[in-house]
Amino acid sequence: DAGVTQSPTHLIKTRGQQVTLRCSPKSGHDTVSWYQQALGQGPQFIFQYYEEEERQRGNFPDRFSGHQFPNYSSELNVNALLLGDSALYLCASSSQQGSQPQHFGDGTRLSIL
Amino acid sequence: GIQVEQSPPDLILQEGANSTLRCNFSDSVNNLQWFHQNPWGQLINLFYIPSGTKQNGRLSATTVATERYSLLYISSSQTTDSGVYFCAVRNTGGFKTIFGAGTRLFVKA
Numbered sequence: 001d002a003g004v005t006q007s008p009t010h011l012i013k014t015r016g017q018q019v020t021l022r023c024s025p026k027s028g029h030d031t032v033s034w035y036q037q038a039l040g041q042g043p044q045f046i047f048q049y050y051e052e053e054e055r056q057r058g059n060f061p062d063r064f065s066g067h068q069f070p071n072y073s074s075e076l077n078v079n080a081l082l083l084g085d086s087a088l089y090l091c092a093s094s095s096q097q098g099s100q101p102q103h104f105g106d107g108t109r110l111s112i113l
Numbered sequence: 114g115i116q117v118e119q120s121p122p123d124l125i126l127q128e129g130a131n132s133t134l135r136c137n138f139s140d141s142v143n144n145l146q147w148f149h150q151n152p153w154g155q156l157i158n159l160f161y162i163p164s165g166t167k168q169n170g171r172l173s174a175t176t177v178a179t180e181r182y183s184l185l186y187i188s189s190s191q192t193t194d195s196g197v198y199f200c201a202v203r204n205t206g207g208f209k210t211i212f213g214a215g216t217r218l219f220v221k222a
Contacts, residue, residue, distance in 0.1 A: 033208075099163065100161075104156040
């Protein structure tokens with residue numbers, strides 16, 4: 001039973017570029033959340049997707065957008081990259097059936113030069 | 114929004130010692146998890162514990178939802194317990210999960 005998988009594991013971009021990160025949820029999960037973790041800090045909630053729609057959003061600018069596909073996988077897109085976007089990006093999945101825990105992927109480490 | 118405070122921020126233990134980590138939250142929650150983040154950045158699920166007490170080997174956790182706190186107990190600590198421990202909560206009726214700032218644990222051999 002595969003857990004949450006994220007790709008790529010590492011990525012280097014330059015300022016102003018755009019990036020797409022991908023996430024496949026754990027089998028049986030239908031909800032995907034994205035988090036940004038800067039060095040030395042706790043993860044910060046970006047947004048959550050359920051039934052292919054953004055259900056709630058954290059304090060992130062519109063440069064951060066996402067998508068959820070019919071198979072429940074998800075993408076995080078970041079436009080006009082800034083140096084401050086350098087971070088570990090984590091994807092978590094969960095099930096809407098009852099009150100369920102989140103399971104996290106290993107993350108994508110994004111570096112902006 | 115809901116606030117999450119973890120204490121202590123840093124902890125150094127001798128191998129074999131016991132410790133208690135605390136998580137205080139400012140509002141009612143329907144979801145609380147404890148995680149261990151290893152040096153490679155992986156977030157490992159320790160407990161899903163919106164209320165009550167659970168145990169898993171040397172680790173146990175207790176959440177008193179009515180008093181808005183949770184405790185994580187580590188007994189007979191090992192060097193592999195080193196890393197950052199996070200408490201994460203979700204407001205009742207919400208979908209946003211808020212993480213505390215974490216407790217950085219170092220266990221010396």
